[in-house]
Amino acid sequence: MSAGRVTSRADVAVLGVRHHGPGSARAVRAELGRLRPDLVLVEGPPEADALAGLAPELEPPVALLAHVPGGPGRTARAAFWPFAVFSPEWQALLYAAEAGVPARFCDLPAAHSLAEPADDVPDGRDETGRGEHAPGGRGGSGPGGQGDAGPGGDPVGALARAAGYDDPEHWWEDVVEHRGDTPFAVIAEAMAAVRQGYEPGPGEARREAYMRRTVRAALKEGFRRVAVVCGAWHVPALTGPPPPVAADNALLRGLPKVKAELTWVPWTYGRLAARSGYGAGVTSPGWYHHLFAAPDRPVERWLTDAAATLRDEGIAVSSAHVIESVRLAEGLAALRGRPLAGLGEVTEAARAVLCEGDDLAVELIRRRMVVGDRLGRVSDGTPMVPLQRDLRDQQRRLRLKPEALDRELQLDLRKPLDLGRSQLLHRLRLLGVGWGTPEQSRGKGTFRETWTLRWEPQHDLTLVERAALGTTVAAAAAQHASELAAEGTAALADLTALVEHCLLAHLPEALPGVLAALSAKAALDTDVTRLMAALPAMVRALRYGDVRGTSAEGLAAIVESMLDRIRVGLPVAVTGLDDEAATRLLTHIDAVHTAVALLSPPGPEHGTAPADPPATADAPVPPDGAAPPGRAARPGRAAPRGGAAPLDGAVPVEGAGRAAPAAPADAPVPPDGAASPDGLTQGDRRGRLAQGGDLVSADPAGSGGRVVAGEGRRAGAGALGGDGRERWVATLRGLCDRQDLHGLVEGRLTRILLDDGELDDAADRLSRATSRGQGPARVAAWVEGFLSGGGLLLVHDQRLLGLVDRWLTGLTGEEFTQALPLLRRTFAGFAAPERRAIGERVRASGPGGVRAAPRSGGGDLDERRAAGAVATVLAILGRRHD
C-alpha cells in the first residue's frame, strides 16, 4: 500500500484515521509494520507520555483520564480519552511497545485544555480528541468542540452528500472501514479538499500548532522516521505547507494552565457508546470490536454469534435461520446499494429472521453484542484514580480516618461536620462501598444517626471500578443513582428506597432522574397495594428532606399523583377479598391514611406567619380553624389519643403541625383568619374552640363536630395536603357506602370516617352492620375492623364508647345473645387492664350512658388565659415557635 504513505517531509508519515474505526485500526497496524518508524506520535495529551508504555499491561477498553487534583469538590474538572482494542491510536501504542520504539502524545497538553472555561469542558465528559470518531465529523476536535467543525459544520457529511449518501457514518463505513485497507493518501486528499479555505477556530488552531511543534521537536531530537496517528481532519494541517514556526509559537504563548494529573482507568463498551451520556460517539463498540477481531466473513460470523446469543436466552434459532438472515442482509445491502452489509443490514436481518419481529430479542442483541458489556482492566502500576483522591481529601476534611477495626460513630445532623460525614457515608454506601453501616437504633429523633465504620481493602477496588462514574464521591454517587434508576428493572420499592437514599446522601442532581423513573414505575404498576406500600416511604422522604434542609423538588407532585392513582385503583382493589387479603389491605389503607395526614406543603417558608405573637385571645385558635379536616380540627380527640396511646401519638401531632403550613396557603391573613376566603368570623372560631373544649371534656360531639370538620376542610382546600387529603377521604367515603366490601374493611373505613367527622350516621351503620341480615362471620369482621386500634381508645374516646354503649343497650335480648360472642371475640384481643378500665368507665357513667359525662368549662372558656398554655403545647409539638 505504497499510496498510504503521506509525507510532507521525507521522514514524517501522517496517518489520518477515524477515531474508534476498526478499519483504520487494522490499516494503521499494517502501515506501521511497513513503515517501521523509530517514533510513534499519537493524538492525546503529552502529559501521558510516561503512561504510554503501560499499554501492553492494560486490557482495553481503558481511558486516559486527565484531571485537576484538589479541585474544589464537585466542580473538579476532568477529561477522558477512551481507547478500545479497535482504536487506531491503541494499535499504534501497542505497536510501539512491541517494536520497542517510543510512543508519545502530540495533542495540546491537558494542562491547557483543562484550563479552558468550565462550560467548554464539562465535568467528566469525553470531549477531548476522541469525541470526534469520524474525523471532524462531530464538530471537530477541539476540547469542547468549540467551533472548529468544517464547512457547514460537518466535513464528512459534505463528502458523504457529494457521494449521494444520507448518513455520513454509512458513507465512511462503506468507503473506508469496510474496505479492509484504509487509503491514507486518498483520505488526506479528500480532507485537504474539504478544508480548502477553512480557517480553524482558536482551539483547533492551537492544537494543530502544538502537533506541529511536537513533530519539529522530535525531528530535532534526531528521530529519523516519525509516524503520526491523528484524526483525518488534522492531516492537512500537518502535511500541508507548514506555517512559520514563529506563528505557531505565538499561538501557543500565554495559554491558561492548570496542574493536570493523568492516569489510566478501566472503561466499558457501554460507556463508550454514545447512549451512556459520554459523548464518545461510538454507538456500536461491540460491532466494531467484531469487525476488528473477526478474521473474515464478518456478516456470517456476526449473525452466527447473534443466533448463539439468542439460544443462550432459550430462543430457538436454527442454522437455517442464520442462512436466511445472511441472505436477507446481503439482499438489503444490494437494495440499498452498499458494498457490504453493515450494522443496519445485519440488525434488520436479525430482526426479521432470527428474532421473528420480536423487538425484545433485537434489544437483547443490541445490548449484548452491538454495545457489548466488555469491561477493561488496568494494571497495578497505574496511578490512583481521582475518586480515591477525592475520598482521601474528604476523609481529611471531615476528620474520619479509615480503620480496619469496627468503630461506632454518633452523628448529630444539626452540626455541619456531622452532616457532611453522614452524607459522605451515605454516598459511599450508594456506590457499594460499605465503609459505614447505619445502625438501626434511632430513638432520639430524626437528627441523630449511628454508624459503625470499618474499612476493608476491597473498598479501594470498588472505588477504582467506579472511577468512570465521576471524579468526586458525590458526582459518582449521583451518576450511579441515575444509572440504577434508568435500568428499568428496579421494582417500585427499590426506587422509593433509592429516593430516600438520594435524599440522605444529598444528591439533588440525581433526584430528578430517580423521581422520573419512580413516577413512570408508579404509573405502570397495576397492583394498587404496591403503590400503597410505597406511598408512606415517599411521604416520609418528603418530610425528612425538609428536616435535612434538602428540597425534594418534584417529590410532592409524584406523591400527589401516586395518591391519585391509589384513589382510582382502590375501589377495584377492595372487591372480592378473603380474610387474609382484607387484613393486608387494611394495613395499607391505614398506612396511606396516616401518610396522607402528613402531607403538607413544604414547611419552613410558610412557618413564619402563624408564629406571630398571640396578641389577642384569638391568636392560638387559627391552627385549629385553618387546619384541614380530621383529627387536627378536633383537638378534643387528639389530646387524649396523643397522651394515652403512644402508638398513635404521631397522628394528632402531625395533624396539628399541618395546620401551620396550611394556614398561609389558604389566606393572606392566616393568623387571625378574619378575612379568610371562607369567611370565618371570630365568632365561628370562638365557637369552634368551645367545641374543642367540649371534646376535651368528653362531649360526644354530634353535629357540632361535623360542622367544624366541614369548615376546616374548606379552609384547607387549595393547599396540596388538604386537597389531596380531601379527595382521599372522599374516596374512602365512596367506598364505605358499597355493599360488597369485606366486613373488616368496611368496619375500619366506617371508623376512619367517623374519626374524621365524615359520618353522622355511624350509629345506624353500626346497627345495620351487626343486624341479623348479616352473616355472623361478617359481623365479627366488621366489629373487629371498627374497634381496631386497641382497647385504650375505647377507654378514652368517649364518643366511640358512647356509640358502642348506645348500640349495645339498644339491642333486644335475643339480638344481644347473638352479638355477645362477636363482641367477646373482639374484646378478648384487648389487654386485661384495658378491659377493666372500659368496664369502670361504663360503670362510672351510670345508667344514663356514657354521654352523661360531666362537662368542664363548656362554652365560656377564657381564651386569653388559655393562650399561653396552647402556645406552650404548640412549642412542644415543635411546630410554631422560633
Next chain:
Amino acid sequence: MTVLRPHAEDQYAEELALLAKDDDRPRPPGWRLSPWAVTRYVLGDGDAISPKYIGPRRVVEVAVATLATDRALLLLGVPGTAKTWLSEHLAAAVSGDSTLLVQGTAGTAEEAVRYGWNYARLLAEGPSVDALTPSPVMRAMAEGRVARVEELTRMPSDVQDALITVLSEKTLPIPELNREVQAERGFNLIATANDRDRGVNELSSALRRRFNTVVLPVPATAEEEVEIVARRVAQLGRALELPETVTGMDEIRRVVTVFRELRAGVTEDGRTTVKSPSGTLSTAEAISVLTNGIALAAHFGDGVLRPSDVAAGIVGAVVQEPVSDRVVWREYLETVVRERGDWRDFYRACREVS
C-alpha cells in the same frame, strides 16, 4: 369508475407504468419492477409517485428485500397499521396483480389454499385438470405471481400448514391426478397477521420459519400521525359525501394526542407515564372516531366539530374492557387531561359521557 374501491394496480396504473418505463435496474425473475423501483412506488418520490405508505423506510426495504430473496413475507402489527394496504401495494408493484387473495377466517378451508373440485365435472368426467378449481395460491404459483394471505393467524392450524410444502418445496402436489404444480419464478407469498390476537391460531414453528417477519410500527411522531389522520378523514368525508363541517386541526391533533399517549403509555412531553388500555387505539380507530364525530356535528350539531362530538367516540374506543379500561381512562382523565389548561372543554365533555 363506479366501483367503490378499485384495485391498487388499477388506481395507480399510471405511476406503475411510469416507473416501469424508467426502470433500468436489474429485476428479479418474474418481477414487473426492480426492487429499487418497488420501494420507490411504495414510499413515493415526492414528485410523480405518490407515497402509499407513510412510515419508516427500513420497513419497506426489508419487505422488498425479503421478497427479492425468495422468502415469504409476514407482516405483523396491531390492527390499523396498514398491513393489508402495504401487502396490496407490494403485490401490485411486484406482479402487477393484487387480486390473488386468500382471506383467513376461522372457516377458511384447505381448498382455499390448495385446490377444490368442480363436482359437476368431477362426476361427469372423472378427475381431470379441467375439473380442478385452483386456489389463488395455486394460480399464483402457476403464473409466477405474488399471492396474498390475509389474517393468517385466524385460519385453522391445519389449513395454515398446507402452506408449508408450498413455501419450502415451491410445489403443490395433486395426488388425485398424480401430478403437481411447480411454482414459476416470481411466485411468492405475503401474509398479514394481527399480533394482538396472535394466540388465536399461533403459527407452527415449521411454518413460521418459512417467513421473514416485518413488524409494522405505529406512526412514530405525532405530526406524522396527524397528517395521516387528517388526510384520511378528508378523503373519507368526501367519499361518504358528508355535509361540510368545520374540522379544526386542533380537534384532530387532540384526538391523535389522546390515542398516542394512551397507546405509548407516556404523555407527549414525556413527563407523565400513563397506563395503556387493552384496546389497540390504532390510527385507523382515530380516523373512525373523527369521522363519526364529523357525522355527529354535521347532522345533529352546528356544523363545527366540537369536543363533545368526539368525546363519546373516544371513550368508546378506549374503554373496551369495562372494568380495567375504565380505571385506565379515568386515571388518564384525572392525571393528564384535567391538568391541561386548554383542554377544559374536552375534560368536561369526557366527564359527561364517562
